[in-house]
Amino acid sequence: MKLILQNVGQLKEAKVEFGDLTVLVGPQASGKSIFLQFLKLMIDGPKIIADLKKYGYDWRGELSLFLNLYLGEGMQSVWTANRDKASVLVWEEADVDLTKKLTNFGKARSQQRKERMFFVPAQRVLSLHMGWPRPFTDFAAGDPYVVPCFSEKLRMQMEKGLGGGKTASVFPQAGRLKSELRKALDNAVFHGFSLKLDRRGVQKRLVLQGVGEMLPFMVWSAGQREFIPLLLGLYWLCPSAKIARRDTTEWVVIEELEMGLHPDAISAVMLTVLELLLRGYRVVLSTHSPHVLDVLWGLRTIQHYHADPDKVIDMFGLRRHDSEMRKIAKAAVNKEYRAFYFDRIPGSSGHVVRDISGLDPGADNPKEANWGGLTEFSGRIGEVVAEIVSGSRAEGEK
């Protein structure tokens, strides 16, 4: 599976061949989000067109108006027809005429309108208002489609009864996520609090419940506000009972997975990502966190040396005896991992995408060694410290 974009927004050239888990890194505004939204458009075009029409949006067949609706207000300029810098999109080895493609999406049959990609946007915190997911229509026409789409999905899940049991507990909930994952998330994010459904007449809201205290949305920590929409998304992807995957969904995109989270919580979420891989999803992440690439590096090293799959469990500091964790670990060593760096072209605002899947910290190419800039700063601080320390010879050195 390969997506190529040329001259699209700030992306001069982006060629990404997806693995089972693909991680995109790069500075702010380097085009990662636009790239992922075009990927979503190629995979879920018929559903996107159907949704926009259902909610009454009309772009009169004009590509620029469609891009304003789909990518968000002011984004029409990312696609250009200028002769020397015309935008190009290649999906699964075929050149795509975007205007024609949109028309064809509009003619798709209902079977083709089923969603294949679950997209967790970076702006996910906006999906909750006073502790309840906002409906699609609550968003403005200029908001990127992926945000109301995500929010609506969470709302539907909640309206259909998540947390509707006797305990009204949304987290933790037996049968939802593996017990070790629940423990990891509890230790990293909830610290003994539970996420509950609070009903007042027809009004419903999510609250955090401790011993004798009930905390509404506005007093949640920033990390909890960021994490809870992601948790609800993960619930949607990991249905209870013995269903591995949700409906027709094959792809999962999580933008900036680490947002607002402590490294312990990032580890817990990365463990959940491995659960998604076990369930057969193809996952794409964008991140500014070296922890995410640490996990990828560890997994690739385990594969390279044909090491014991239980080393995956060791990476997360968990006990090896848990059979569910061993299943996750066993699946993880058989997956394909890739990483790409959205690199700024010196002296311009344009970016090119480089394959840094090797993640070799000793690579000759500094872009790969520094994991697309994520470890560069630490390395530089280390060099300054070395300069200071090297003035004196350490005690005991031969």
Next chain:
Amino acid sequence: MKFRTAVACTQEIATSLRSGLDALSNAHRNSIIAPRSRKITGSVDIDAALQSAYPNNNRWDYAVGYYISNQDDKAFFIEFHRATVDEVSLVIQKKRWLESWMSGKPIDNLRPRRFVWVSAGGINIPKNSHQRRDINNNGLQLVRRLELD
């Protein structure tokens, strides 16, 4: 394989085998924690033993044997070195040289084995730096004190 056998059969270091941690200088010995010191089956100052044969190479410091069964000893290959980012490539070179020198010799057959960089004076290589990852990527562990176990 037992440590003493491996050393005795490796001609260039055969006469450098010492009991316990006797091959290590006093300062270096202080950085080794061995709760069960009787399990230490010997030590070799590789650097000193090979100095005249390889004067211009970046030689590794020590090898220490540790009892795990009647058939096998665990080998600790230990380098004492200042831990700053500008020293990372040198220590990696030393390890590569050690591996190349050991290749095909009986001492290369010791399993399990660990390659450990000890920096008693402190570690000034950020855990998040690519240099720190490069250390691990080359099969080295960086510690302030080494516990033999």
